[in-house]
Amino acid sequence: MSKVAILMTSMFEDVEYTKPAEQFKSTGHSLTVISHQAGEELTGKQGDAKVISDKGIDDVKPEEFDVLFIPGGVSPDELRADDRFVAFTKKMAFMNKKTLVICHGPQLLISAEVLNGRNITGFKSIQTDLKNAGAIVYDEEVVVCGGNLVSSRNPDDIPAFIEKSLSVMDS
Template sequence: MSNQLNNKKIAFLATDGVEQVELTQPWEAVKNAGATVELISLEEGEIQGVNHDEKKDRFSVDRTIDQVSADDYDGLVLPGGVFNPDALRVNDDAVSFVRQFFKQHKPVAAICHGPWLLVEADVVRDRKVTSWPSVKTDLINAGANWVDEECVVDEGLVTSRNPDDLPAFCDKAVEEFCEGKHSGQLAEV
């Protein structure tokens, strides 16, 4: 176990329909690097993980979105899955939570459909990003420079396309969380 993220606290924002591997692999990578990790969701209890459209494991929620602030964390992970970010992006508290990480210059890592939350938070303008292909147009319409690459890092914002990219995504997320604040990681809201 590495200790490069000792004394760091990382939030994972997810709800039912989260792509399980996009939650569990980054969770383990960040935890193994020494960070404290917390699962934040819309409601107390458990959330349902999926493998594409098949139900998988359930995960215990640590805190609800109305109980947290970006002030409490050093970084944020936004796993994908189609249903997960679609439900989160219509919740004002979840969108505000994401936006606050950018206002505070804190690193954020989003994979697959997770960048939908970045679109809703209006934090991708003039940023280089990647995502699942079906999110491409939304990101471009929100002002992002979308590229088809395994993993993209832009001033503390880490994005990847799909579960195949998880090794690079996890490595870069840990690296950015280790570096901490980025002056270019700013929401213009």
């Protein structure tokens, strides 16, 4: 099964983390929540979910993981301001690791400059940013590019996002 690196900090969109994480765990995938430091309590944007980070960004290397998962909310925008998270994301992409992003999650991919020519979707307010980063943007519930990049627009798309993510992770 896959080892999944989850990049997030507080203000993640609760269900965009909790629903996929629940399904990924139940199908045998190993999840590691990575934030600024290990043991940090992260609170979802809606206040429904609280998560303790497993590792700090300085404690991990992209080589240790098979999959990168970036939930949406305000969290991706906060993380993209930290060069360590951008570098981690960029290296995962260059290593051709599987990447799962939902809603505002692609903001970290924009900052990592890994979207040129890639098919993707994201929350409506970042679709122009995705185009400006060189991506080919679709307004669909889930987009799979190259067999290793899965993206969705918002919480309504979570069932399709989970289904395609599991399919890509298990391939």
